Amino acid sequence: MTTGTPPRNQPAGARRSRVRTFLPLALAAWVVLEIWLLTVVAGAVGGFTLCLLLVAAFVLGAVVIKAAGRRAFQNLSETLQRGQPGAVEQGEQRPQGNGLLMLAGLLLMIPGFVSDAFGLLLLVPPVRAALSRSTERAVQRRMSAATQGAFGTAFQQARRDRPGGSTVIQGEVVREDERPAGRHDGTDPRPPIMPS
Numbered sequence: 001m002t003t004g005t006p007p008r009n010q011p012a013g014a015r016r017s018r019v020r021t022f023l024p025l026a027l028a029a030w031v032v033l034e035i036w037l038l039t040v041v042a043g044a045v046g047g048f049t050l051c052l053l054l055v056a057a058f059v060l061g062a063v064v065i066k067a068a069g070r071r072a073f074q075n076l077s078e079t080l081q082r083g084q085p086g087a088v089e090q091g092e093q094r095p096q097g098n099g100l101l102m103l104a105g106l107l108l109m110i111p112g113f114v115s116d117a118f119g120l121l122l123l124v125p126p127v128r129a130a131l132s133r134s135t136e137r138a139v140q141r142r143m144s145a146a147t148q149g150a151f152g153t154a155f156q157q158a159r160r161d162r163p164g165g166s167t168v169i170q171g172e173v174v175r176e177d178e179r180p181a182g183r184h185d186g187t188d189p190r191p192p193i194m195p196s
Contacts, residue, residue, distance in 0.1 A: 030114065034112035034113070036115065038111075054111050057111075057116045058109050061104075061106065063105075064102075064108060071098055072098040100122055100132060101194040104128075
């Protein structure tokens with residue numbers, strides 16, 4: 001027996017979302033642009049200088065990721081010492097998230113000048129704060145738009161679609177104190193649940 005609504009069958013001509021359609025194209029265009037820029041810069045400044053620039057960007061990205069990780073660990077230890085997860089005392093600023101700093105470090109570590117430009121842009125605190133606020137607002141809008149019923153349906157589908165998630169074992173619970181007196185000799189009219 002399963003609960004929840006059955007999954008809807010999508011029509012054969014169902015359209016893919018815009019993200020799933022344009023993401024591979026954007027990724028391919030980004031890779032082509034990065035390779036083209038690398039060849040242009042290598043022609044202008046030379047291969048050795050290009051290698052030095054790429055190594056410097058990689059080292060800077062590693063330093064940024066390490067600093068963001070250290071900051072995240074420090075925020076976690078301060079929160080645990082306070083004893084109240086997520087509590088911010090009055091007059092104290094809310095700790096900034098380190099996700100964008102780690103993303104900046106990752107973009108700097110990826111070889112290429114477009115990714116390095118975005119990584120350096122994310123290192124600027126006002127840009128990072130504005131992007132963080134807009135991302136937080138977008139997530140809050142999506143969460144408020146999702147109803148509780150939609151989450152319940154998703155959890156029921158996940159439980160139902162899990163292997164072995166809807167297994168029902170037929171059986172009967174027999175308690176020794178509820179057996180009729182005098183029936184301990186093996187002449188019980190009920191069949192055994194498991195054959196012996």
